[in-house]
Amino acid sequence: MTSLPYPALHASHSGIWVAQRDEPVRALSRGEAIRLAADTPVILLNAPLVGQRLGYADLSGLDVLELFAFLHPARFMVPTPKGVAQATGLTPPGSEADVAPFLLEAAARMLAVTDADWPEREGAWTAAQSLARARWGWAPVVTPRLRKPEQSERWLFTRLPEWSEAAPRPAPRTVTLDDREVADRLTALTGAGAEARGGQRAYAAAAAGAFAPRVAREVPNLVLAEAGTGIGKTLGYLAPASLWAEQAGGAVWISTYTKALQRQLGHETTRLHPDRAIRKARVVTRKGRENYLCLLNLEDALQGGFAGRAAILAHLVARWAAYTDDGDMVGGDLPGWLTTLFRRNGSAALTDRRGECIYAGCPHYRKCFIERAARASAEADLVIANHALVMVNAARGRELATRPTRYVFDEGHHLFDAADAMFGTALTGQETIELRRWIIGPEGGSRGRRRGLQARLSDVAGYDEQGARAISDIVAAAGSLAADGWLARIAEGAPFGAIEHLLAAVRGLAYARAEQDAEAGYGLETELAAPSPELIEAAAPAAQALDALVRPMVALGKRLEAVLAEAPDWMDGPARARIEGAIASLGWRAETVAGWLALLARVGGPADARFVDWLAVDRVEGREFDMGLHRRWVDPTIPFADTVLKPAHGALVTSATLTGGGDWSVAEARVGAPHLPRAPERFVAPSPFDYATQAEVLIVTDVKRGDVPGLANAYARLIEASAGGALGLFTAIRRLRAVHARIADRLSRAGLPLHAQHVDPVDTGTLVDIFRDDPHSSLLGTDALRDGVDVPGDSLRLVVMEGVPWPKPTVLHAARRMADAMPGGGGGNAYDDRIVRARLAQAFGRLIRRRDDNGLFVLLSSAMPSRLLDAFPPGVPVARVPLDEAIVRVRQRLSSTRTIGHEAAHDIA
Known part of the structure; x- marks a missing residue:
């Protein structure tokens, strides 16, 4: 060599x-x-x-x-x-x-x-x-x-295969699943020699209810199923889902919240279709277009x-x-x-993050990964997607003819958060400058092939006089949006244009009223109530500018629809596809601008009880990067129910922590069930794990809140006692970085590698892969690791949380806490408690992933209220102990793991 x-x-x-x-x-x-x-x-x-x-x-x-x-x-x-x-x-x-x-x-x-x-x-x-x-x-x-x-x-563009058009897929047939067939399909998926799990069989039977024929319009068969860790819910719902897809000839969309579960689902479907070619045709993973190479x-x-x-x-x-x-x-x-x-x-420049796709006008359209995925999903039996994509497609998708009628929402406890992000409105500098770039194209010294709206629709502009006039009006109106250098101009007190003047007024009022320390480096926010004269004065011309923009956008959309109907001589298939894409893009951007106008109407006007409105200046380590007005639904499951659930025939919403330590009324409210005409079916399958012997919860009583050296010492000693295999969870990135900086060298010298989200220049998924691969490494992280890590075995045997995961006291949180219409009702402390219970349940759920797992959950907070201990599974022993005793218990409980691996503790992984 x-x-x-x-x-x-x-x-x-x-x-x-x-x-x-x-x-x-x-x-x-x-x-x-x-x-x-x-x-x-x-x-x-x-x-x-x-x-x-x-x-x-x-x-x-x-x-x-x-x-x-x-x-x-x-x-x-x-x-x-x-x-x-x-x-x-x-x-x-x-x-x-x-x-x-x-x-x-x-x-x-x-x-x-x-x-x-x-x-x-x-x-x-x-x-x-x-x-x-x-x-x-x-x-x-x-x-x-x-x-x-x-x-x-044959390289790249000559090597890539082309997708082909297919006849529209017929509507799914009306079928009723037979209970015995569902049970047989589950047996086939788990394997004839697999251990019979009664909970899994009952779960599969309950999940089949989501695939029953719908009895009335806008009355879906909604099934809520809480399945504890270890039930095997993935195969439990794949059994009826795959059976219905085969018999009805329709597609089931399986939606997740995390990429980790998407990957896991893709792996599980090998049981359904072992042949790779068949699986590729029958099971398709879909994501937002910004995920795919352009x-x-x-x-x-x-x-x-x-x-x-x-x-x-x-x-x-x-x-x-x-x-x-x-x-x-x-x-x-x-x-x-x-x-x-x-x-x-x-x-990111290699993906379509700005929505500038020219569809059939692209020379690579026939080989486009995005278009190929869309067409493959139209013919697939199972489509593995995510909550955000499902909602986007339902609200403004182009694929109306292939809209799914059956959904499975795994990680269903995150539906509320996904809907909150999807149906919110943000009139900020970053959002407006992205819209300006989409309309005008590159300005100044910008490089690249990106083109503005006029260039993308040049053939239409040459053919249709009214369309050309609308395009010109849109381009002219876009000049009032924020432009490159807007942050510096606002900081210098020299904004240009109606939108930048609005953003300057937002910044001034946020700094004047925000309760947060303006010097601390964190973002600032304040309610949109009793606006200042400067903000009211800036809102009117901003609204006029946006109105001047949205009107020709709507007019252009109508003209493009007319062009399609007239079908001029130059319009071949690719041209039609390009115009259809332009109509869809214009439509959702016009909706966005309309949402901005509704938000501006709130400035100086009456409040709408359905919404929470506030002003914010976004900062990272003291550096401003965005600012603007924000609007969220108090209950975002209202638009979710209207756009996703009501048009569907059936949906299964499932999770190991669906009720989040609360009751069913909370779970139903968090997924939009109260907004449907018929109550959902409920199902519970408790975890088969023996938590009383497999796990233990320790609440450390002598680590002071805010004492970073003490916190770092606690993490280091606990990780040393467990010989690694620890997942450290933080509620603040700043504390995570401070702790990592203090203990990484110490642990490395002991042969215990320490990795950290927000510190290591490595993506989160790879960090988890590294952590899983080495039982002596440990990993520090925040929310993404609390909710999306599946690491069974010795690689994860200790979970350490820095404190009680109370919700951040934002304007939005405060409004929902007080609102009578708050999901689940109860408001106040009860609302906070439910959030904490759900977070604790999710964090604890990282620890025990299979029957032979063994570990400890350590909470470094003496302020943990006893009323929240029911977040942990029944039977789990809970003890309040000082740190020294916690160290002893960790060492004793994990002694077998530590003994097996201690001699190899200095091995490198």
Whole structure:
């Protein structure tokens, strides 16, 4: 195996080492390491992470992750030494000092695949030439090893298959599922030799009620099912869902809240369709279009739209695009760590985040990943989506003919939050500038292929005089929206245009009235009540400007519909599709502007009891990044019920914590059931786990609130007592970072790696993969880890929460707390208690994921009210103890795990 002429550098919290060919490993100081990396190409593993540990943000080098992404596109590898060892078939390094020479060996092993044909050879030579021109660090090593193909390679745009049109799918047939058939399907999914679980069988039978024929219009069959952890609810609802899809010839949309569950569902469907080709046709994962690679944006990037490191990212993404299953850049088969290696170079520019798609006007329309997913879902039996996409499609989707009639909402306890975000209104600087860019296109020194509305509809403008006039009016009216540099102008007291003057007035009133400390660096907000004269004065011209914008938008939409009806000679299929897309885009943007106008009418006018309105200045570490007016429904399940539930024939809403430690009236209110004509069916299946023997809850009584050194000491001692395997949950990012900074080095020296969300330059999904892969590592995080982590076994045996997860006292929270119409009723402290119970139940649910799990849940707060202890499963022992006793209990309870792994505690993963 050829050795490489470059040194390898490894940095951790416990030291820095360099390895060179034929030389012993050397320990370096931080300054020496920085000088080496600045002067010499070095082999690294995750350059941004190494750079962070060195305090050298501009660190770059020969990252083995980039090499792996080039050689094996659309394959995942855990980005740790252990993960690299598993991917290359090498023995993992035994200590931190062994990592640097191991990286030399691993890089050579990766490059060795080029000595023969490997599955992803096609396109590699062409991609390597482009990467060499982009000055990719690995190019001088990789390019000479690749032989030039005798014939031109099929690469990317020529390799991607085209989707084809299909006849509209007939409406689903009316069928009634047989109980025995549902039970038989469940048996087939679980396997004939699987342990019979009565709770799972009862759950599947109850879930089948959502697939019964509807008896009246806008009266769906709604089933609410709380299934404790371990019931097996995924297969429990897949049994009736798949059976109904086959017999009725319709699609069931299974909606989740987290990407982790989407991935898990995709894996579970292999039981339903073991054959990959059949599964790909029958089960489709759908996400918002901003998740998918835009081929037109990629083409622009490859042709010079990107420069420097961003250009290298574009070529690596192009290499992946030729092998990906679905083009999903967020949670699909693109490794989550790849884009974080280029974190300052905006991978978002490769997706359609601004809604600028030109549909059939795109030269890659027939190969578009987004369009392919949409058409595949129209023919699929099961569509795995997320709550936000389901609501967006119901409210303003283009796919009216294929709107689903049956839904399964897993993680149903999050429906309220998803609806809250979806049906809210925000008239902010960022929102208005995005609309301006969509209408006007690039201004000033902007680069790229992006075009304004007039350019995208140039053929219509040339054909239809009224349409052309409407387009001109829209472009002219968009000039009043916030423009580039708006934040600086407002800070300097020199706003330009009606909207910027409005935002300046919002900022002034927020600073004047906000209860938060203006110097603390957090965002500011205040109620939209008794507005200042400046705000009232600014609202009127802003409303006039928006009215001047929305009127021609509506008029253009009508003219485009007329153009479709008239079908001029130049209108072929692609042109029709492009105009249909423009109608849909115009429609939802016009709705957005109409929502802004309704919000502005509130300034100086009467309040609407259905809504909560407030002003906000958004800041990060004291830096302002947005400001504006906000509106949310007091009860967002009202529009959710109207747009999603009522048109459906049936829906199953399920979760392990659906009632959130409360009662069924709370659960029903949180999913919109009270807004339906008929009450839902209820079902409960308690967890089969023996929580009384598998788990224990400790409430530590002597860690003072706000004492960061004491908090850090508690986390460090608890993680040391458990020998890792700890999930630390925080309610504030600032405290998470402070604790991590104090304990990371200490734990690393003990052979206990510590990873942290909001600290490590690694995406959350990859952090969880790293945590799962190493039973001696620990992970710190916030809400996303409290709700979306599934790590069974020894890798997660201790959960530590910094304190009681009380809701943040925002304007919105205060209004819902006081409102008579608040979901579930009760208001006041009872409302806060329900939120805390739900959060505690979710956090505890991370701990015990299977029958042989064993662990402790530690809450570092003496202020935990006894009335909230019912958030934990019945029978779980709860004790209030000082920290020293908690350490002893953790060590004793997890002694078997600690003993098994203690000798390997210094292994690197």
